[in-house]
Amino acid sequence: MSAGAKEQVGRLLALVPLIQREGDMRLEDAARRLGVPPEQLVADLRVLIYCGWPGWMPGDLIEVDLDALDGDSVIRIHNADYLGTPLRLSAAEASAITVALRTLRESADGDTLDSLDRALAKIETVAEDGHQAAHVEVRVPPGQREGAALRTRLAAALSSGRQVRLTYYVPARDENTERTVDPMALVDSQGMAYLQAWCHVANGRRLFRLDRIVADETLDSAAEPHPDVEPVDLADGLFRPEPDNPLVTLRLAPQARWVAEYYPVEAVRERRGGKLEIDLRVADSRWLMRLLLRLSPYAEVLRPAEYAEAFTAAAQETLSLYRVPGA
Amino acid sequence: MTKSERLLNLLILLLVQRRPLSKQQVRDSMPPYLEAGDEAFDRMFERDKDELRALGVPVEIVTLDNYFDNEIGYRINPDTFALPGITLAADEAAVIGLATRVWQHAGLAAATSDALAKLSAAGVEVDRSRLDIAAPVVAVSDPNFDVLWQASLDRTRVTFDYQRSGTPKPAKRRLEPWGVVSSSGRWYVVGRDVDRGEPRLFRLSRVHGAVKRTGKSDAFVVPPETNLRELTASLSPGPATEVGTALVRQGSGHGLRRTATAVETDVPGPDAVTAWDRVTLTHSSVHGFVDDVLAFGTDAVVESPAEARDLAVRRLTAAAGVSS
Numbered sequence: 001m002s003a004g005a006k007e008q009v010g011r012l013l014a015l016v017p018l019i020q021r022e023g024d025m026r027l028e029d030a031a032r033r034l035g036v037p038p039e040q041l042v043a044d045l046r047v048l049i050y051c052g053w054p055g056w057m058p059g060d061l062i063e064v065d066l067d068a069l070d071g072d073s074v075i076r077i078h079n080a081d082y083l084g085t086p087l088r089l090s091a092a093e094a095s096a097i098t099v100a101l102r103t104l105r106e107s108a109d110g111d112t113l114d115s116l117d118r119a120l121a122k123i124e125t126v127a128e129d130g131h132q133a134a135h136v137e138v139r140v141p142p143g144q145r146e147g148a149a150l151r152t153r154l155a156a157a158l159s160s161g162r163q164v165r166l167t168y169y170v171p172a173r174d175e176n177t178e179r180t181v182d183p184m185a186l187v188d189s190q191g192m193a194y195l196q197a198w199c200h201v202a203n204g205r206r207l208f209r210l211d212r213i214v215a216d217e218t219l220d221s222a223a224e225p226h227p228d229v230e231p232v233d234l235a236d237g238l239f240r241p242e243p244d245n246p247l248v249t250l251r252l253a254p255q256a257r258w259v260a261e262y263y264p265v266e267a268v269r270e271r272r273g274g275k276l277e278i279d280l281r282v283a284d285s286r287w288l289m290r291l292l293l294r295l296s297p298y299a300e301v302l303r304p305a306e307y308a309e310a311f312t313a314a315a316q317e318t319l320s321l322y323r324v325p326g327a
Numbered sequence: 328m329t330k331s332e333r334l335l336n337l338l339i340l341l342l343v344q345r346r347p348l349s350k351q352q353v354r355d356s357m358p359p360y361l362e363a364g365d366e367a368f369d370r371m372f373e374r375d376k377d378e379l380r381a382l383g384v385p386v387e388i389v390t391l392d393n394y395f396d397n398e399i400g401y402r403i404n405p406d407t408f409a410l411p412g413i414t415l416a417a418d419e420a421a422v423i424g425l426a427t428r429v430w431q432h433a434g435l436a437a438a439t440s441d442a443l444a445k446l447s448a449a450g451v452e453v454d455r456s457r458l459d460i461a462a463p464v465v466a467v468s469d470p471n472f473d474v475l476w477q478a479s480l481d482r483t484r485v486t487f488d489y490q491r492s493g494t495p496k497p498a499k500r501r502l503e504p505w506g507v508v509s510s511s512g513r514w515y516v517v518g519r520d521v522d523r524g525e526p527r528l529f530r531l532s533r534v535h536g537a538v539k540r541t542g543k544s545d546a547f548v549v550p551p552e553t554n555l556r557e558l559t560a561s562l563s564p565g566p567a568t569e570v571g572t573a574l575v576r577q578g579s580g581h582g583l584r585r586t587a588t589a590v591e592t593d594v595p596g597p598d599a600v601t602a603w604d605r606v607t608l609t610h611s612s613v614h615g616f617v618d619d620v621l622a623f624g625t626d627a628v629v630e631s632p633a634e635a636r637d638l639a640v641r642r643l644t645a646a647a648g649v650s651s
Contacts, residue, residue, distance in 0.1 A: 005329070005330035005331040005333075005334055005378070006334065006378045006381065006382060008331040009331055009334045009335050009338070009378075009379075009382060010382045010441060011444070012331075012335060013382070013445075014441075014444040014445050014447065014448040015448070017448045017449070018447060018448040021448065021449075021450060033444075033447045033448075033452075033453070034444040034447055034448070035427075035440050035443060035444055035447075035453075035455055036444065047329065047331045047332055047335070048335075050328065050329075050332045050336075051332055051335045051336050051339060052336075052339065053339065053343060054336075054339070054340050054343070054344075054356050056336075082339065082342060082343050082405075083339075085408075085409035085410060085449065086409070086410045086445040086446075086448040086449050087382065087383055087384060087408060087409070087410060087445060088383055088385075088407070088408065088409060088410045088411070088445075089383060089410065089442050089445060090381065090382055090383030090438075090441075091383070091480050092381075092434075092438040092476075092480055093383065093438045093439070093441050093442035093445070094442070095438075095506075096430065096435045096436075096438035096439040096442065097423075097426050097438070097439045097442040097443070100426035100427075100429040100430060100435075100439050100465075101423065101426050103429050103463055103465055104422070104425055104426065104429060104463070106463070107463045108422075111418070112422060115416075115418040115419050115421065115422045116419075116422050118416070118419050119415055119419035119420070119422055119423050122413055122414075122415060122419070123413070123423070123446075125411070125413075126410060126411045126413050127442075135476060135479045135480050135505075135506040135507065135555075136435070136476060136506060136507050136508070136509075136555075137506060137507075137508040137509070137555040137556055137558075137559045138465050138508070138509040138559075148463075151463075169581055169582065169585060171582055174579055174580065174581055174582060174623065174626065175581065176581050188431070188463065188464040188465070188466055188512075192512065193463070214585065261532075289624065290622045290623070290624070291622070292646075293621045293622050293623075293624050293646075294618045294619070294621055294622035295618075296621055296642045296643055296645070296646035297642055297643075297645035297646035297648075311646075312646075312647060314624050314625070315643050315646040315647040316647040317624075317625050318621070318624050318625050318628075318643055319640065319643040319644060319647050321597040321598065321625060321628050322597070322628060322629075322636070322639065322640050322643070324597040324598065
């Protein structure tokens with residue numbers, strides 16, 4: 001039985017100093033302080049009685065009062081003075097906690113931000129002790145702090161089971177839409193935060209990007225339960241092109257190659273001069289026109305012909321607005 | 328003696344002795360090592376030391392002074408073993424419990440939880456139940472994250488097949504990984520490219536197949552001036568400090584209006600189909616600004632600066648000609 005031996009020793013190196021510091025402690029309190037289930041601590045303590053000063057004669061071993069543990073659920077440890085302070089943080093622990101706190105910091109404000117800043121400075125000091133650098137780092141997308149208050153309001157609506165009225169921006173149509181939703185979950189994917197909710201206008205489950213929510217109001221009405229609705233699986237990304245949507249072939253200049261990585265494409269073919277040819281399913285032709293205009297002139301429609309013509313017409317019409325004197 | 332007992336007893340042995348112990352002295356002191364054959368002992372002792380080090384235990388190697396040869400000795404220095412003293416105010420201790428809710432990754436979440444347990448043992452009263460703040464969640468779904476993070480922690484070289492953007496076929500890379508970083512939800516590994524002899528960044532989603540560890544741990548040293556935070560910051564676009572204006576048709580261009588720093592209504596526009604507004608937008612590059620306005624087609628026109636307007640005209644002219 002060697003699985004988890006390392007982890008067990010790691011837990012003991014926190015438990016023993018805790019008891020030495022605080023004195024006898026109730027099992028439940030120690031479990032809560034360390035974030036470990038009580039039964040796990042009992043198993044850990046049974047290892048401890050076979051450990052101690054080299055030689056392991058009766059007086060050398062760490063003493064755990066098993067009567068107190070089994071009878072009163074109290075932890076009492078003696079003869080372990082050399083384990084009086086907890087082990088320093090490992091490189092993995094140091095980077096995991098400091099980066100988690102820095103990430104929290106990016107979306108906190110007011111008093112919380114102030115508390116976090118002071119806590120982080122102290123923890124960085126003990127965490128960087130003996131370590132060269134963090135081994136993991138997260139850069140939070142800009143605008144997250146602005147979205148933090150919204151996120152907190154939506155989380156509150158979610159936990160209290162209330163409906164929310166949203167004003168939501170739909171970029172493909174360039175429209176602000178009004179809808180009442182039953183919040184189901186807050187999810188993060190690819191650095192973006194989303195509200196998963198049942199939309200009473202669409203009469204279906206929808207994902208709302210938090211940075212596109214223009215206004216929100218938590219209503220008094222209770223959210224309806226939707227037990228049969230499957231949660232969205234974000235593993236394959238959020239966009240699910242439908243197989244019956246028209247297939248469009250684009251030729252992308254090097255400046256527009258990012259499109260092939262950013263959107264789900266059916267096929268990618270390398271072409272001369274660093275160009276790419278891609279096939280993608282298009283659910284909404286207005287979305288495609290916006291994308292093509294944004295990319296002008298680095299993307300070209302190869303087929304179908306009607307999209308190529310529509311794009312040329314849109315580019316010409318837009319260009320004519322720049323030819324008006326005085327505009 | 329179970330493995331947990333063996334590890335903890337080895338730790339105590341090296342911690343409480345005042346002088347370093349030779350490998351033979353360690354073996355003589357520990358029944359499970361004495362009972363094992365020579366080869367089995369070597370393997371067991373090496374693995375046990377590695378596991379203690381992975382926990383953060385500083386097992387030091389020193390040269391023993393004796394008259395016969397330069398034998399290697401082992402010890403754990405109590406000063407480097409112990410967590411430095413830390414005192415957190417009540418409000419500071421109250422917020423750090425939130426750290427466990429950030430990671431949506433088993434290994435990182437466990438490491439954070441272990442760190443909090445140690446701080447607790449040092450006297451910090453961690454509150455793990457605060458729910459008044461919705462913590463942002465950092466998800467790690469890339470299957471190669473674990474092996475790269477681990478390799479950066481124990482400094483082991485790795486190899487993988489990597490497809491650079493703009494190349495048709497993946498190529499084999501050899502890397503000394505310094506760390507794994509995330510920028511705007513995308514994960515990258517930073518390190519020294521062994522074949523190119525230079526620091527490089529690789530996007531995890533462009534790695535084909537599995538990352539493999541090669542050779543031993545502690546195979547390289549991370550340059551002391553390495554700063555992962557700065558490297559990560561360099562992945563994101565610069566701050567939006569440039570200012571431009573666009574004319575936007577009334578009732579449209581909501582996407583531009585949402586990010587505008589100012590909106591002036593009923594200004595002269597390029598046509599009389601609708602009324603027009605002027606929106607002021609900050610941006611970090613002229614190209615990005617023009618991209619954002621062009622996306623709105625006949626509902627928006629770049630007004631200033633002249634450089635941006637000229638660029639918009641050139642790009643539209645090329646687009647209108649390209650496909651016709």
